[in-house]
Amino acid sequence: MTSLILSPSEQDFITRGVEKGFRADGRGSLDRREVTLRTNMISQANGSARCRIGHLGLGTDVLVGIKAEVNTWTPGEPESLGSIVCNVECSPSAAQEFEGRGAEDLNVELTQTLDRMFNGPQSGIDMAKLCIIPKQAYWVLHVDALVLDVKGGIVDALVWATRAALLSTKLPRVVVESIADEDGNLQSEFDVVDDAEDQVAIEGVENLPLSVTFNQIGKRFVIDASEQEEAVTQASLTVAVSPQLEICAVQKGGFLRGFPPSLLSEIMQTARRVARDEFAKFKELYETAA
């Protein structure tokens, strides 16, 4: 996504290396770089996480903050569902082109990608439980991602950080009461409990997906491409997989050409296999992240 100029020999080196099964930094084609995860560093947000993918701290760096707000229902909206609104912003500290309005296109693309994965039942979250009173009030979770550094594999870093942030999110408890008004009709009223100790987690967060991005280089594909590998990528496919190993979302990235369909089914199978290991790794990192 960011422009990195490689000489033809470098491109050739990377491409032929991948085809023979080795990568510039010595990883296997299905190995991810080192991931660091930290949660709950923003005290004012309901949940937060920072994810870094890369060796020795030099890599893609994403910070995600979750803010929960109560929205009033308006006609036209789903009557008994909450919602998740994603927003991604790339910082100029990641690349000089992102200054001013330079990152707008990329921001929109990443926002839509996250939205596709997380906003709705495919994310595994029980959206009905986010509704407070049908046709009256519901929780909206604002997922705000800040991309501090990009060194390849931005979507995966975003998804890891978002998953960690949502897992760490605590919502204030809401008490719903039915009160009879003058006409004898039952009106529902809700009250948000203002107690920092009395908070609940979001229902269904354990089902949130993780994503794996496959980049096709030459005739083979690799996972978690570095900046140089992305520069020689012909096509990329991001697959979001749930902990139940179901495919939640698929997105093909830009680049030069399309995937042959035979490679596509191979990628889907590999995605599910890789995801199993990724979830285990995520669990391990998340437990030590707070």
Add this chain to the structure above:
Amino acid sequence: MSRQELLSPEGLRVDGRRANELRRILCRASVLNTADGSAYYEQGNTKVLVAVFGPREPRARGQLQHDQAIINVEFNIAPFSTSERRKRSKGDKRLLEIASFVRQTFEGAIQRSVYARSQIDIYFHLLQHDGGTLETCINAATLALVDAGISMDDYVCACTAGFIDETPVLDLNSVEESSIETPDLTVAVLPRSGNIALLQMESKLHSTKLDSVMELAIEGCKHIHKKLDDAVLAAANDLAEKLSH
């Protein structure tokens, strides 16, 4: 919001501080790897992350100056930084104003003629907002610029001060800042010469009171200078240790 006492009869403020107490400061240099210099600065609950790039090729060659460097500042507030989530557009006047103030302040402190024909970029990210945005940004930027190895005449240390119930108070938080009756003065000084790099005030303050409030703010700046110096030494010692192995 009900009108709460900003200064109790015992002399305690809303967060338990006395009138002349600074909030707790936590700062660290070199927190981002790709940036030439970076710093993370916390003053109370206000947290800011700053990245410095430069000197490098100016982005717009037409703006290149033959005898000095261009300082470019971009300031972003994270939507989750305030207690009520709010997304600000890139052209928000308040953001542009703060960026402009920081730029002007550092134009006077950075030795720009050393880096002719180049650009120095300072990018801020306000991660949590609790008053004193401009002061924390300036302090954080000083630390990041030192981390980047950019020549400066001196540290730039900033502090806010106000006036509540006939008492000058130091380092306002957001509750005190948002109160309409409290004047809010931000001062940035260059500690060695004592010169003022930035002076900005909002609301009304009687001219006879100005001296005492400014004096208090400058005292605060001296204290902050010490904190920044400690952070620079810590980062340098850290580097020296790594290099000696």
